[in-house]
Amino acid sequence: MANIVLKTIDLTKRFGLFTAVDRLNLEVNEGDVFGFLGPNGAGKTTTMRMIVGLVRPTSGRIEVNGLDTRRRFLEAIAQIGSMVDIPAFYRHLSGRKNLALIAQVAGGVPRSRLDEVIEAVGLQKSAAKKVKTYSHGMLQRLAIAQALLTRPPLLILDEPTTGLDPEGKLEFLHLLRRLARDERITIFISSHLLDEVEEICNRAAIIKEGRLLVCGEVRTLLAEELRTYRLVVSDAARARALLEGQPWVRSVAAEDNRVLVTLRQEDAAKIAPAVVGGGIALEELSPQLKSLRALFMELMKEPAHEQ
Amino acid sequence: MSSKAAPQGPRRPLPALGSMRRVARLTWVEVRKLVSHRLFPATVIITLVVTAGLGLAARALTAQMGRGGAGGPSGFGSGVSFSNYSLWVATSTYGLQVATILLVALGAMAMSMEATGRTLNTVLARPIRRVEFALAKVLALVFASLVVLIAAALAAYVVGGTVQERHARPFRGLDSPPEPSWTFPSYGDVVDPRYPDTVIATRGEVMSEILYGFCLLAVPVLAAVSLGFLLGTLIDSSGLAVGLSVGVFVTLEATKFIPLLQEQVGRFTFNYPMTRIAALMLDAGKGMVPRWDDAVAGVGVSALYVAVGFLVSVVVFCRRDITL
Numbered sequence: 001m002a003n004i005v006l007k008t009i010d011l012t013k014r015f016g017l018f019t020a021v022d023r024l025n026l027e028v029n030e031g032d033v034f035g036f037l038g039p040n041g042a043g044k045t046t047t048m049r050m051i052v053g054l055v056r057p058t059s060g061r062i063e064v065n066g067l068d069t070r071r072r073f074l075e076a077i078a079q080i081g082s083m084v085d086i087p088a089f090y091r092h093l094s095g096r097k098n099l100a101l102i103a104q105v106a107g108g109v110p111r112s113r114l115d116e117v118i119e120a121v122g123l124q125k126s127a128a129k130k131v132k133t134y135s136h137g138m139l140q141r142l143a144i145a146q147a148l149l150t151r152p153p154l155l156i157l158d159e160p161t162t163g164l165d166p167e168g169k170l171e172f173l174h175l176l177r178r179l180a181r182d183e184r185i186t187i188f189i190s191s192h193l194l195d196e197v198e199e200i201c202n203r204a205a206i207i208k209e210g211r212l213l214v215c216g217e218v219r220t221l222l223a224e225e226l227r228t229y230r231l232v233v234s235d236a237a238r239a240r241a242l243l244e245g246q247p248w249v250r251s252v253a254a255e256d257n258r259v260l261v262t263l264r265q266e267d268a269a270k271i272a273p274a275v276v277g278g279g280i281a282l283e284e285l286s287p288q289l290k291s292l293r294a295l296f297m298e299l300m301k302e303p304a305h306e307q
Numbered sequence: 308m309s310s311k312a313a314p315q316g317p318r319r320p321l322p323a324l325g326s327m328r329r330v331a332r333l334t335w336v337e338v339r340k341l342v343s344h345r346l347f348p349a350t351v352i353i354t355l356v357v358t359a360g361l362g363l364a365a366r367a368l369t370a371q372m373g374r375g376g377a378g379g380p381s382g383f384g385s386g387v388s389f390s391n392y393s394l395w396v397a398t399s400t401y402g403l404q405v406a407t408i409l410l411v412a413l414g415a416m417a418m419s420m421e422a423t424g425r426t427l428n429t430v431l432a433r434p435i436r437r438v439e440f441a442l443a444k445v446l447a448l449v450f451a452s453l454v455v456l457i458a459a460a461l462a463a464y465v466v467g468g469t470v471q472e473r474h475a476r477p478f479r480g481l482d483s484p485p486e487p488s489w490t491f492p493s494y495g496d497v498v499d500p501r502y503p504d505t506v507i508a509t510r511g512e513v514m515s516e517i518l519y520g521f522c523l524l525a526v527p528v529l530a531a532v533s534l535g536f537l538l539g540t541l542i543d544s545s546g547l548a549v550g551l552s553v554g555v556f557v558t559l560e561a562t563k564f565i566p567l568l569q570e571q572v573g574r575f576t577f578n579y580p581m582t583r584i585a586a587l588m589l590d591a592g593k594g595m596v597p598r599w600d601d602a603v604a605g606v607g608v609s610a611l612y613v614a615v616g617f618l619v620s621v622v623v624f625c626r627r628d629i630t631l
Contacts, residue, residue: 015628049630054427054432054629055629056628074435078434082432086425088429092343105433107434143429
């Protein structure tokens with residue numbers, strides 16, 4: 001059984017009357033690239049801030065490698081490298097000097113480690129330049145470099161690809177994948193972009209309004225109940241109208257002679273009889289490989305349930 | 308007979324010792340940050356230039372007196388001349404008052420710049436305690452204030468040293484006009500102008516009193532800095548924090564120009580103890596024994612400001628959520 005690197009137990013944060021995170025229970029295993037999904041304002045950043053000690057939980061606990069962050073904060077936080085929100089550095093200093101300062105704050109980081117992390121993120125050419133001249137992509141890389149300084153077993157990244165162009169995003173995701181593989185780091189990454197989570201994560205959780213909706217293996221999440229089927233029919237408009245009237249259909253979309261219908265997997269056998277029984281010729285019926293996006297969009301439509 | 312040794316695990320350093328080490332390390336980081344930022348070197352340079360400039364102006368005034376002039380510009384008052392000790396004390400305290408405004412800004416920026424630049428997110432997500440980080444900031448500001456104080460004292464000392472005036476001046480008008488020259492240093496024993504062989508106070512005695520005065524001056528300077536630090540901790544926008552801090556400081560200082568307020572509010576401002584201490588240092592420069600007790604109330608109020616300002620800042624900072 002894999003070690004649990006990060007665990008939140010009934011983690012709650014209230015700002016006045018507003019509950020940003022509500023009794024959140026998460027487990028991140030060693031070696032996971034764990035995607036933490038949710039729309040803007042879902043409570044992802046607040047959760048991450050609580051994990052790294054920037055925000056105090058109202059109630060609940062956080063454990064990093066079994067260490068309670070309230071009781072053994074220094075030991076627990078020493079296991080984490082983080083990038084929370086937009087990467088921020090001292091703009092009047094070079095990238096290398098920023099890393100040197102942060103290394104000194106962290107303590108116990110040998111000078112040679114600076115070169116290693118600079119090389120790991122591919123910033124060798126620009127490390128001597130002042131940070132104020134850096135592009136957004138370079139800042140993200142520098143943020144990863146500072147997070148890696150202490151060789152942490154757990155990396156926490158809050159929406160790390162925000163502001164990157166598609167090419168930069170791919171490059172960045174590739175870098176994360178390489179780090180997870182080569183440095184054997186557990187990565188906890190938040191995002192509101194599903195495709196990138198699908199791309200690199202093996203496990204994921206989705207939260208909404210501070211509450212956990214789903215948590216598990218990405219593959220399992222993809223294979224869960226709701227499925228989308230593609231139908232090629234003689235009359236798509238009629239087929240759509242017909243299917244929309246069925247109580248077991250969740251959603252229907254039609255285009256040309258194709259209809260996309262989403263329903264519970266166990267109801268799939270009802271599609272063909274319903275369409276054919278309605279006098280519509282069914283030429284093809286095939287399951288679509290459902291993306292996490294579809295699942296995400298479905299979950300976002302539902303109100304957060306009581307845990 | 309054998310004695311059983313208690314099983315020993317790996318020795319863990321005492322938490323307090325580890326904390327002190329981290330504070331020392333963080334203070335060094337904060338000092339490096341200060342030095343690398345433009346405002347601190349600029350503050351030191353401005354302090355040196357202003358103090359030396361004031362000193363040279365006073366020296367020129369004294370030279371004019373020596374040549375039989377009627378006095379200097381009205382800003383200094385007619386008939387005023389300076390001994391080397393009085394020039395040292397007067398110009399350094401004036402220079403320090405100007406520098407204090409910049410130190411207030413520096414205090415306000417210490418925390419608010421980290422908030423505005425969001426670097427708090429990067430630094431605090433490290434194995435350090437908030438209280439250690441805040442203490443390091445305070446210690447770095449104390450260091451900055453002392454550097455500025457020493458810069459003002461040194462600049463004025465160098466200029467004052469070029470005034471060849473060894474006479475005491477408790478009896479204005481009786482002594483001979485001073486004779487500035489570029490010989491340095493000319494600080495010597497304070498003698499009675501009527502009986503030049505009579506030493507009123509030795510150089511060592513005067514120096515020790517004046518240096519004691521400089522030590523006391525650090526308290527109101529730090530009080531002003533703590534005001535900036537407090538507002539900078541409460542306000543995340545560095546521009547607003549600096550503007551407000553300097554505004555409050557200048558407003559409080561302006562009360563000395565309003566006679567009614569001067570009496571009622573004056574002694575609770577930063578300027579009051581500075582002026583009192585400077586006056587006592589001037590007395591020491593004349594060979595008199597300064598009555599330091601007169602400065603106790605003002606220094607005490609300033610010390611209270613320092614304690615409350617820094618303590619409240621640290622407590623507020625440690626309790627707040629960082630949601631930048």
